[in-house]
Amino acid sequence: MSRPHRGDATLPSFLVTFIFLQLLPAGNGKSDFCVLGPPDPLLALVGQDKELPCKLSPNISAEGMELRWYRDQPSPAVHVHKDGEDVYEEQMEDYRGRTTFVGSHMVRGEVAVRIRNVTVSDNGTYHCVFKEHTSHSQATLWLKVAGLGSSPRIHVTGTQDKSIRAECTSSGWFPEPKVEWLDLRGEPVPAETHFSASASTGLFAVVSTVTPQDRAVEGLTCSISNPLLPEKKVAETYLPGEYLFSSAIKATSIGVQALSTRDVWRKLWGQSQGRPCLQPAQGGHGDVGFQDETVIELQGDLPGKQESYILILVVVVVVLINFF
Numbered sequence: 027m028s029r030p031h032r033g034d035a036t037l038p039s040f041l042v043t044f045i046f047l048q049l050l051p052a053g054n055g056k057s058d059f060c061v062l063g064p065p066d067p068l069l070a071l072v073g074q075d076k077e078l079p080c081k082l083s084p085n086i087s088a089e090g091m092e093l094r095w096y097r098d099q100p101s102p103a104v105h106v107h108k109d110g111e112d113v114y115e116e117q118m119e120d121y122r123g124r125t126t127f128v129g130s131h132m133v134r135g136e137v138a139v140r141i142r143n144v145t146v147s148d149n150g151t152y153h154c155v156f157k158e159h160t161s162h163s164q165a166t167l168w169l170k171v172a173g174l175g176s177s178p179r180i181h182v183t184g185t186q187d188k189s190i191r192a193e194c195t196s197s198g199w200f201p202e203p204k205v206e207w208l209d210l211r212g213e214p215v216p217a218e219t220h221f222s223a224s225a226s227t228g229l230f231a232v233v234s235t236v237t238p239q240d241r242a243v244e245g246l247t248c249s250i251s252n253p254l255l256p257e258k259k260v261a262e263t264y265l266p267g268e269y270l271f272s273s274a275i276k277a278t279s280i281g282v283q284a285l286s287t288r289d290v291w292r293k294l295w296g297q298s299q300g301r302p303c304l305q306p307a308q309g310g311h312g313d314v315g316f317q318d319e320t321v322i323e324l325q326g327d328l329p330g331k332q333e334s335y336i337l338i339l340v341v342v343v344v345v346l347i348n349f350f
């Protein structure tokens with residue numbers, strides 16, 4: 027009986043080892059990786075620069091990989107870095123001339139794309155993809171763009187119904203800001219607010235108006251804040267007391283003029299035409315004396331004067347109550 031050769035027994039194990047080695051991924055050991063992005067949304071102010079960072083895990087080198095940042099679809103992209111160079115042929119029109127690849131820490135797998143002069147259109151979702159041969163991984167980033175608008179301005183005018191109307195205006199906000207009116211006691215004042223977005227920049231303008239019903243309100247504050255930012259911009263104004271006072275005086279004057287000028291004159295000063303100032307009077311002992319007729323006339327007309335004073339006073343009080 028012939029014995030099997032020892033070399034024949036080792037042949038199958040050699041073939042298994044060879045096949046296993048062929049099935050291993052090609053490359054330098056980088057194929058087992060994943061891409062990580064910031065866990066929280068990134069915040070950028072309109073007009074500033076902002077970096078969109080991504081990194082490899084584990085911390086292996088990203089050199090030689092294809093690195094791509096994109097929005098809704100991989101191509102055209104926000105920025106592409108491949109074979110150590112930037113590839114601008116695949117870049118979106120909105121980002122041409124506005125992006126820079128930051129690869130100073132590429133050897134430990136940390137890279138970023140810097141967007142210059144951030145605009146409202148940059149707000150939203152981004153993806154970064156790291157690719158090596160047939161292996162790839164990606165992460166998602168969120169960029170929130172905030173616009174801090176101009177300082178508000180308050181303009182106060184009077185209305186036909188003798189009330190006060192205050193208008194607060196500001197522009198350059200994103201997203202829609204919060205507007206709040208308070209009186210000087212810290213109490214909220216109901217307002218009507220409208221927003222309008224610029225067709226070119228996407229930034230919001232604000233017009234907010236109030237008509238205080240409480241006559242005791244001496245002043246107002248208009249506060250505008252961005253929901254993404256801690257800053258708040260406030261304007262304060264005092265209601266024009268001289269306007270209310272002058273309106274009250276004007277209304278009082280109209281009420282007084284409703285009385286006949288001739289009647290008021292007669293009630294206040296009487297009629298002295300055709301009467302002498304002094305007339306003789308019979309004394310108690312037959313002596314001829316004189317009595318001041320002016321005094322007699324004024325004393326006799328005193329009730330009429332009081333009536334006029336009271337009438338004018340009532341008009342003034344009613345007008346002042348109506349205004350204050």
